[in-house]
Amino acid sequence: MTKTPILSIKKLTKYYGKLKALDELSLDVYSGEILGFLGPNGSGKTTTLGILLGILEASAGSYLWFGEPPTPQQRKKIGALLETPLFYPYLSGYDNLKIIAEIKGVPFSEIDAIFKEVGLEERKNSKFKTYSLGMKQRLAIGAALLGNPEVMILDEPTNGLDPSGIVEIRELIVSIAKRGMTIVLASHLLDEVEKICTHVVVLEKGKKLHAGRVSEVLKASETVEMAAFDMKRLEAAISEEEFVTETYMENGMLVAELARHVDPAEINRLLANKGVYVSHLAARKKSLENYFLELISDQHV
């Protein structure tokens, strides 16, 4: 028995004129996942989310929300923040949320709780254009939360904020995630995805480069760096081991990529058995950032 994905994307493609912004992207998102959409600017993150939210038309491919073809009705169960907060500048924060509540069919009585949650109670009657960037962003997240949606789509929610604003927004997202809401978060910041997400999809030039659990991505990228008097012998010796997938030199050190976790003591013992004595041995858990940069640069070489 298979669970129906909340969101299922099949071979989604989008052209802007001749430019292919999205190239046959397929992926499934299941309930409770916090999926990070990771990619540099212009990799197709916003395009994908725009299509999923009905504001862009896909050139080819299809997607299903809650197992069904898209309708405006479904979007009422999705909270979305795309790129920048979009509100009527000449209306108050409260009136803006009233419009959204009206569209989503949510009672106005829920609006006050939203202002409390995002910490904007005191400013709810100020015009939107008087809000600071951080406040605008918080209002946008509040708007997305209205009606307690099943899914949240957040596109670069911390973009353009100062460090304290970033922390604030991230804390807010983590607290939302704890309620068990499914979240799709697009970001070009790895650190953000690493901290918040359970799953990750790496995009580059509209292509899916990698997808999986964040923890798997981290596990798969363990490396050991070593040095010895005779680097050539060291390389030969370590390359023979079945758990080593690849070796390369970096800053005068030999780096071995491991297929699985191996205790450094074990590596030391194996090398000593072969008569190679290391002068330096360090296990390195490659951060997602390195992994990400590597994925991107692989494509360029």
Add this chain to the structure above:
Amino acid sequence: MLFITYLVTMTASIVGIEQFLNSALTNTGADSAVPIPKFSFYSFPYVWHNMAYLAGMFKIFLALIIVFFVSNEFSYRTLRQNIMNGMSRNEFVWSKILFVVLLSLAATLILFFPSLIMGLLKTKVLTWEVATRKLFFILAYFLELLAFGSFALFVAFLLKRSALAIGLLAFYYFILERIIAYKLPDEVAAFLPIKAIGNLVDVPNSNLMKLFGVNFREYVATQDIIVSIVWMAIFIGSVFFMMRKRDI
């Protein structure tokens, strides 16, 4: 803001026009051999026609309000947000059509009540028949606003940006269609949108006009009604069509 400007100009024109026309008339009359009777702009049943024609000249203000109202949704990208929140594209278009209808209705009522009051005050022999005889001009005015509003709606949806939309609207309204109309024979030119919409309420056939020997229609032509409604349908249909598959 624009609506207030509209109100002020309209009121000023409504009140000031008789004064202006009469003084113009008196001045002309001074050199004329024939004595010209002082006429009342406001008396029933002519007031309906006079006012509808006069107000028709200000419809461009209402068109600007419509253009701003629609293009703001694009430039603030609130349209995006509304669609994301679960509004359908057709619902969005309907909401703007509703706005055009309400604005036209409001403008028609703004015209109706002062005309009514002026007519009641200035008509010497007041009967029900006299008071209602040319009331259909007010309805024609309403149709004129609806059709012109649909044109503004179409331009705004087409160009999305207020400056461009206003530019095109003004260019077409003041220049382009006049050139086209000039090049075409009159019978064909009558099918052009602005021309047909403008023809709904023809120039009032006042004593002043008779003086110049011009004779205008004192009725609303069925052809103009049909042509205006067809254009309205084309404009609104195009808006729905444009919004069907467009990236917003």
